[in-house]
Amino acid sequence: MVEYKSFLDMPAPAGYVPGLGRGATGFTTRSDIGPARTGIAGDALKAAAASKKPEGENGNEEEEEEDEDRFKDPENDTGLFSVPGIFDPEDEEADTIYSEIDKRMEERRKTQREAREKEIEEEFKKKNPKISDQFSDLKRDLGTVSAEQWATLPEVGDLTRKNKRQRKNVEQRFYAVPDSVLASSANQNAMDSSIEADGSGTTDGTMTDFRSISMARDKMLGLKLDQANKADGTASVIKRSDSAGGFTNVDPKGYLTSLSGSFIPSTTxxxxxxxxxxxxxxxxxxxxxxxxxxxxxxxxxxxxxxxxxxxxxxxxxxxxxxxxxxxxxxxxxxxxxxxxxxxxxxxxxxxxxxxxxxxxxxxxxxxxxxxxxxxxxxxxxxPHSDTLWRAAVNLETDSEDAKLMLTQAVELVPMSEDLWLALAHLETPANSRKVLNKARKALKTSRAVWIAAARLEEQDGGLQDKVYKRMERGVKELEAEGGLPDRAQWITEAEKCESEGAPLTCHAIIKATLGQGIEEEDRKSIWMEDGKDCIRRGSYETARAIYAYALQAFPESKSLWLATCQLEKLHGKKEALWEILEKAVKTSPHTEAFWLMYAKEKSIAGDISGAQEILSRAFELNPNSEDIWLSAVSMEAESKNYDRARKLLERARQEADTERVWVKSVSLERQLANYDVALNLVTEGLERYPQNPKLWMQKGQIFESLKESHKAGQTYFAGTKACPFSVTLWLLLARFEQSQGVAIRARSTLDKASIVNPKNELIWLERIRLEVREGNTAQASTLVSRALQECPDSGLIWSEKIWLEPRLQRKTKILEGVKACENDAFILITVGRDFWQNAKFGKAKTWFERAIKRDPDNGDGWIWFYKFLSEKARPEDAQALVDGFKAADPHHGLVWPEYLKDPANFGRDLSEILKLAAASVQL
Structure with a gap:
């Protein structure tokens, strides 16, 4: 009878791996070195496959090869793809082209990749420099250390002694003890003041003379102090009295003074x-x-x-x-x-x-x-020491004696440049020429001799050409002798001549040497930089000479002419500026900037007729220039020649038909309160230029002036449709709607504006102020937080956030605002106003000054600063600020443009408008 075993008692088939059918090939535990059964699974699979073959079956080699090919990787070029096909010349040419393209793309990618990797590596090294790189400059300096300096370096010495001393000091440290110990030691050495009946101070029969002990102790202390005082070589500061008690009196003031005057070396x-x-x-x-x-x-x-x-x-x-x-x-x-x-x-x-x-x-x-x-x-x-001769000559007080000594000195020391120049300086002009001629023969490579000769010609009343020729001859001879220095040294010599009152020699040096050693294409940029460097050093005459020389090489360079004009405007005279501008307009007659600057400078100087004559000349040479037309109109309007200004504008609309001409035409009629004419002009202008936002603004403002509110609102709304990116039009529409009592529509308008113009600080500011005007302070604070998320460095938003805070809590917000946008003029004005409110007038003035220096074109800074000075400073300070304000001529800000462009202020002086604006703002 066959005994059948249960399933679990049956032996496993050959090559059986538990869980292999469901994909379990082993696992790795913490103590395993690698995968538990990675190598076993393949062997097991082969054994299982072999066990499934019938006994006596002979495998066919072709079938085995077919089975093996079936499991091969299709990406591997074997089997079907390993057999080479038939290639014709076109295929070979195509392969060649593709391979060349691949190589080209690989090279291109390689260049880009290497550049990118290099940039990443440089950035990483910049952020994480090596210690060796941090001390590279110090290691370079070690190359200049001489052998003698190395030899004088002190030895390191035995540092263990210091450590031993430190350990000893640690053992000698004192620590706090309990109060009980202090209380017990307080009476330890106390002397009993009671006297026994027998008159003795002790019970053992001995006598203790405390007075003698005290005197002896004081005497010993005095002797020690005297010895210490004599050893230090200082005056005695201890005064001994001959009183009956024999006590020693010490002058503490004198003793401390002697100690402070004595040098006590440190332990090290x-x-x-x-x-x-x-x-x-x-x-x-x-x-x-x-x-x-x-x-x-x-x-x-x-x-x-x-x-x-x-x-x-x-x-x-x-x-x-x-x-x-x-x-x-x-x-x-x-x-x-x-x-x-x-x-x-x-x-x-x-x-x-x-x-x-x-x-x-x-x-x-x-x-x-x-x-x-x-x-x-x-x-x-x-006798041949120039140092001794110079010292001897300096001691002479009589010029004749000094002259005789110098005459002998130059014979004995003919190579001393200083002695020759000193002798030439003491001689008469005729004899100075002789001395300098001898010096020139003795010192063939000395530029100082030639400079002294040129200065002598200038001091003797010589003409400019004579000074220039003398310097040019000197430069040629120095070049022939090989003693010609570089440009920087010549510029230094020119600045020295300027400081010593020799401007012609300064110009002669620059003219003769400025072009040395410069490439043709680098001349203009290098000369411009040289001029700026001289201006920074305060050498204005040298800068004039450099610009004059550069203009001879580049007579039509606009930047050079403007730099020269700026130099004369800031550091010269107005006549010199007019002369340069006259040369500029003759050299470049079609450069509008020169004509406008020339006319403006004449107008500022009060020469209106001269400015008009300049603009007339400009019209003849530039008939279609928009800037010249508008400048002429402004000048006629300032002179109150309104009819002539209208005629100019009418002619400009025909010859130079531009948007700015139409805007200026409408502005002039509005300023003269001719609203009907202005309305006709703006309507005609919008037919020509419907995308111009200023014309839409002017039309809406005209309707507001005519009290036609409905038409004004329609105009602003149409303007936002025609010019959706004009922020000012959106703001005018929102303010108009709020003024009509429809705050909801104003909010909706500003929401639409923010969608079209995202992250715009002016729109956010108007949304915040709208809520403030409506009394919604909480909503305004929320909007401020949202605005700072989109515009974190906006000085306008930070200023509004500061003013929304209670007065006692503004300090923290001010610190945050200054940190976020410290160079913004609006935040600087806000800080100044806060200090003013807190009665810190000195700090307020400092911050207002920083504001106008940071952005002189911001009129709000000038308004607040003038208001502050008019109330808290002297009248002359406020007047000085007004003069600076006129020179700056600002056009931007939040408050200032409203007063500057108000038709009611047309024809008023800038100082009057500034005072009106300052009176309107509230602290």
């Missing part, structure tokens, strides 16, 4: 001195002929406040190194004047050719005659 310095002294002593013993060792040891003793020892050491150095001037000079320095003179006399006996020793000996003398005698002896021994 004392340690360094003790460590270095043996080294230097060993050096002077082993090599007594080395002067640096004696000097170092003497200075070490001086540092240790051992002056006597220092003098002895340096004297030994003089004895051992009598031919070295440094040792003698150090000996003279360390000794008093009387002894130093004796040392100097010995020094000149050993080294009579040392110029420094003679100069030091001369300085030791008190009177001029003694100094002259010393220098005369020195010159007898060293």
């Amino acid at each position: 310095e004392v340690g360094d001195i003790r460590r270095v002294r043996p080294l230097l002593e060993s050096l002077v013993k082993t090599d007594p002929k080395e002067p640096r060792g004696w000097i170092g040891l003497a200075r070490l003793e001086e540092l240790a406040k051992r002056i006597v020892k220092s003098r002895k050491v340096i004297q030994q150095g003089c004895d051992n190194c009598p031919r070295n001037e440094d040792v003698w000079l150090e000996n003279m320095r360390l000794n008093e004047k009387h002894n130093a003179k004796i040392i100097a006399a010995k020094a000149v006996q050993f080294i009579p050719k040392s110029i420094n020793v003679w100069i030091a000996a001369c300085k030791l003398e008190d009177d001029i005659n003694s100094q002259k005698r010393v220098l005369q002896k020195a010159l007898e021994i060293n």
Whole structure:
């Protein structure tokens, strides 16, 4: 009977792997090195496949190969794709083209990839520099350290001593003790004031004289202080009294003064001195002929406040190194004047050719005659020293004596440039030319001689051409001799001549040398930069010379002419500016900016007729220029020639038919209150230019002036349809709707405007202020938060946020606002106003000044600053601000444009409009 086993008791088939059918091939635990059954599964599968074959069946090789090919990767070019096909020439050409394209694209991608990787690597190195890179500049500086400096570096020394001292100090630290210990020790040494009946202070029969003990202790303290005082070489500050008690009185003030005057080396310095002294002593013993060792040891003793020892050491150095001037000079320095003179006399006996020793000996003398005698002896021994001759000449008070001495000096020292120039300076102009001619022959590479010759021509009343020719000849000869310096040195010489009152020589130097060593294409940019550098240094005449030379090479350069005009406007005279502008309009007659600047400067100076004549000339050369037409109209309107201004505008609309001409025409009629004419003009202008937002604004404002509110609203609405990106039109429409009592429609209008013009600070500001005007402060605060999310660096929004806060809580918001947009003029004005409210007038003035300097074209800063000065400062300060305001001529802001463009203020002076605006704003 066959016994059948249960399923679970049956043996597993060959190659059986539990869970293999559902994809379980093993797992990895924490202690496993790798996959548990990755290698077993493949073997198991092969064994299972082999067990399924019938016994005695021979496998066919073709079927096995077919089965193997079936499991191959289709991406692998074997089998079907391994058989090469038939290629014709067109296929080969196509393959060649594709391969070339692939190579080209790979090279292109490679260049881009390398550039991108290089940029990422540079950015990473910039953010995470290596320590070696951080100290690269210091390591470069180590290349300049000489061997002598390396040798003088102190040794590191034994640092373990410091650690031992620190550990010792740690052991000696004091700590707080309980109050019980303090209380018990308070009476430990207390003296019992009670006296026994027998009159003794003790019970054992001995007598204690406390008074004698106290006197002895005070006497000992006094002796110690006296000894310390004498050792330091200071005056005695202890005063002993001869009172009966014998007490010693100490002057605390004098004692503290003596302590503060005395030098007490620190522990580190004392340690360094003790460590270095043996080294230097060993050096002077082993090599007594080395002067640096004696000097170092003497200075070490001086540092240790051992002056006597220092003098002895340096004297030994003089004895051992009598031919070295440094040792003698150090000996003279360390000794008093009387002894130093004796040392100097010995020094000149050993080294009579040392110029420094003679100069030091001369300085030791008190009177001029003694100094002259010393220098005369020195010159007898060293007649070819220009240093000694200069020192001797400087001591002479009589010009004739100095002249005689210089005449002898230049014969003995013909290569001294200073002596020749000094002699030429003292001589008459005729003799100066002779002296300079001799100097020129002796010093063929000296530019100072040629500059002095040119200055002599200028001082002698020579013509400009004569000075220029002399300098040009000098430059040619210097170039021939190989002594021509670079441009920077010549510019420095020109600035020096300017500072010394020789402007013609300054111009001559620039004209003769400015073009040296510059490429043709770089001349203009380099000369412009040279002029700016001279202006920054305050050398305005040199800058004029540079610009004049550059304009000769580039006569039609607009930037050069404007730079020259700006230089004369800021640092010159108005006549010079007019002369330059006249040259500019003649050289570039079709450049409108020159004509407009010329006419404006004439108008500012009060020469209206001259300005009109300039514009007439401009019309002839530029008949279709919009700017010239409008400038002429503005000038006629300022002169109150309104009929002539109308005729000019009428002619301009025919010859220069532009949008600005129509806008100016409408503005003039509005300012003159001719609303019907203005309405006709704006209607005609909108037919020509329907996309111009200013014409729509003007039309709506005309209807508002005519009290036709319905038409004004329709005009603004039509304008927003025609010009949806004009923020000002949306704001005018919203304000008009709110003024009509329809705040809901105003909110809707501003919502639409924000959709068309996202992230616009003016629209957000109007939405916030609309809620403030309606009394919805909470909604206004919410809008401020939303606005700052879209415009985080807007000074307008931050200012509004600050003013919405309570007064006592504004400081925090001000700090946040300044941090977010510190260079915004509106936030600077807000900070100034807050300081003003808190009565911090000095700080308020500082912030208002920062505001107008940061953005002088913002009229709001000038308004608030003028209001502040008119109330809290002197009248002359406010007037000075008005003058600066007129020069700046601002056109932007939130408050200022409303007053500047108000037709009611037409014809008024800018200062009057400023005062009106300042009176209207409230703190």
